[in-house]
Amino acid sequence: MLQHQGEDIFVVDGHLHAWDATEENIIHEGGEQFIQCFYDYHTGFTPEERQWTLDEFRTYSDEKLLSDVFGTGDVDVGIFQPTYLKEFYEDGFNTIDDCGALADQYSDRLITNGRFDPREGEAGLEELERQAREYDIQGVKVYTAEWRGDSKGWRLDSDDAFEFLQKCVDLGVKNIHPHKGPTIRPLNRDAFDVADVDDAATSFPELNFVVEHVGLPRLDDFCWIGTQEPNVYGGLAVAAPMALDRPKKFREILGELLYWLGEDKVLFGSDYAIWEPDWVLDAVVNTEFTEEEKAEYGLEFDMETKKKVLGENAAELYDIDIEERKAALRDDEISDEFDTGAQYEGAAD
Amino acid sequence: MAVTADAVRDALDSVTDPELDEPITDLDYIETLKVSERGDVDLAFALPTAWCSPTFAWMMATDARDAVSALNGVEEVRIELLDHMHADEVTRGVNEGLSFETAFDTADGEVASTRETLDRKARLARQYDAMEALDDSGLNDRQIADLRRGDVTFEEGRATIDLDGLYVELDARPLERYLEKARTVGVVADDGHRLFASRDEEPLSPDDVPQAHRASRLAKTNMGGQGGVCASLHAARNPELAGD
Numbered sequence: 001m002l003q004h005q006g007e008d009i010f011v012v013d014g015h016l017h018a019w020d021a022t023e024e025n026i027i028h029e030g031g032e033q034f035i036q037c038f039y040d041y042h043t044g045f046t047p048e049e050r051q052w053t054l055d056e057f058r059t060y061s062d063e064k065l066l067s068d069v070f071g072t073g074d075v076d077v078g079i080f081q082p083t084y085l086k087e088f089y090e091d092g093f094n095t096i097d098d099c100g101a102l103a104d105q106y107s108d109r110l111i112t113n114g115r116f117d118p119r120e121g122e123a124g125l126e127e128l129e130r131q132a133r134e135y136d137i138q139g140v141k142v143y144t145a146e147w148r149g150d151s152k153g154w155r156l157d158s159d160d161a162f163e164f165l166q167k168c169v170d171l172g173v174k175n176i177h178p179h180k181g182p183t184i185r186p187l188n189r190d191a192f193d194v195a196d197v198d199d200a201a202t203s204f205p206e207l208n209f210v211v212e213h214v215g216l217p218r219l220d221d222f223c224w225i226g227t228q229e230p231n232v233y234g235g236l237a238v239a240a241p242m243a244l245d246r247p248k249k250f251r252e253i254l255g256e257l258l259y260w261l262g263e264d265k266v267l268f269g270s271d272y273a274i275w276e277p278d279w280v281l282d283a284v285v286n287t288e289f290t291e292e293e294k295a296e297y298g299l300e301f302d303m304e305t306k307k308k309v310l311g312e313n314a315a316e317l318y319d320i321d322i323e324e325r326k327a328a329l330r331d332d333e334i335s336d337e338f339d340t341g342a343q344y345e346g347a348a349d
Numbered sequence: 350m351a352v353t354a355d356a357v358r359d360a361l362d363s364v365t366d367p368e369l370d371e372p373i374t375d376l377d378y379i380e381t382l383k384v385s386e387r388g389d390v391d392l393a394f395a396l397p398t399a400w401c402s403p404t405f406a407w408m409m410a411t412d413a414r415d416a417v418s419a420l421n422g423v424e425e426v427r428i429e430l431l432d433h434m435h436a437d438e439v440t441r442g443v444n445e446g447l448s449f450e451t452a453f454d455t456a457d458g459e460v461a462s463t464r465e466t467l468d469r470k471a472r473l474a475r476q477y478d479a480m481e482a483l484d485d486s487g488l489n490d491r492q493i494a495d496l497r498r499g500d501v502t503f504e505e506g507r508a509t510i511d512l513d514g515l516y517v518e519l520d521a522r523p524l525e526r527y528l529e530k531a532r533t534v535g536v537v538a539d540d541g542h543r544l545f546a547s548r549d550e551e552p553l554s555p556d557d558v559p560q561a562h563r564a565s566r567l568a569k570t571n572m573g574g575q576g577g578v579c580a581s582l583h584a585a586r587n588p589e590l591a592g593d
Contacts, residue, residue, distance in 0.1 A: 033399055033400065033434060036399070037398050037399065037400050040397075040398060040582050040585045040586045041581075041582065041585075043585040044581035044582045044584060044585035044586075045581050216571070216574055216575055216578060217368055217571060217572070217574070217575030217578075218571065219567070219570065219571040219574060219575075220470065220473075220564075220567045220568045220570075220571040223567055224548075224564075224567075238578070239574070242574075242577055242578070242581075245577075245581055246577040246580075246581070249573060249574050249576075249577040252570045252573065252574065253570060253574045255570075256566075256567050256570050259563075260567070296566075
């Protein structure tokens, strides 16, 4: 847990990866460019003394992940967001089977989401069923800008996507995490446009849509949708590390999110291993609005809001009873390994 | 007389990164700028990532070409995009005067609509600074809502607002910057037009002003927030260029 001003904050990191971008796994130049681009994000926002080498960054062991997230990282529960990119990587970049194996082993600590791609048709629906069956997934990461054959992306409001969203409803997979990040390919059509979330969220009120990277650079469109759709949430991955590097800009983004979406709709994510939760969490939890900002947004980033953003909101979406979970974590394998069990003392049994 | 490097640089101040609404000169995108005695201009620029939207790269390249070509004393202009996954298409296309659709055989649309969308966002973001400036000068929501283009005059860096015979003077910059985009997107065309508009470009009633002000703030936060992301990436990838 995170200690802040004498209180414990239960942390759910809503955005983790376990990837393989080693040269042996890369089958398209896009794969090398993709990891290079991630690495620019890593070095661009990470304090110099915490930066990894590119080789360390290409892939990392399960032990390192557990140590970075739960040891130094102060995270209590983490959620994997798979990213396949099979056109770029022989065995995929970050697959549910890789994440799922680890999540099975540490089931109180790690949750894996699944993924779908509506362009896979019938086989894709069957694969989604398999994911639900084998990993009991509660959510999916969807990557609307992913390439597939001649297609350079797809939309969440297409008929094909609706068929998959209906399948999610049928399978009890209720959290949909669309990656809406920086504008990249395909050319002038913008596959990371957030407008498709609007229709999907209206049509599937029983699903929750967690827009990852809060739609940057379409924060404005995203917030606008978020005010109208009660089932739309914002994932802070990518925005969060700005809390250290560009604190004023981070406060502005956070202020807008809390103003337009509300304190129950914003979820923390480190985007590990692009950034380590350890320093990202410190920077976020120590964020305080100035008096002028409090007046501008008419709100505060106080302890109650911090607890919601850093853990409670994600716990709500993933049916985690925080008090029960603390009791389970007190003497689990991870607490033994990193000697973190004592912080859970006093949790209800 | 051949053009000077300073004149070329000044002309490039008008070329913006369309997603961030900042001049490419302030964003440190320009790697080399060579102006020969004869007036030939060679410009090479790099973006924060090799993945930056090729559409945006195309807009910056063609805008730079057009801005420099329009100067007196300029002979040939050569633009080069560096270290980008579509560097060849953009460089060849801009120098050979190709259309976007010809330069990119995989393009599935045109540039104009993307440019229009971004201009609309920039209009809204700039409206924030303009409204803030008027707010600071003591105008109330009714006065801000009712303001028409003809009520504003500019002289030597100052703007004068005519409020039915009552005059308010302030720094011209936020209003000039706003009007530039408001004209581009057609929100303000003549003196009779209202100065400000909602997110959907509808005229405002006094009651609409606070919400329009907040929507403008959000648009500005978005561009500024993304600007922060881009600046960090630029510093990581092109440390020799990025001043930050």
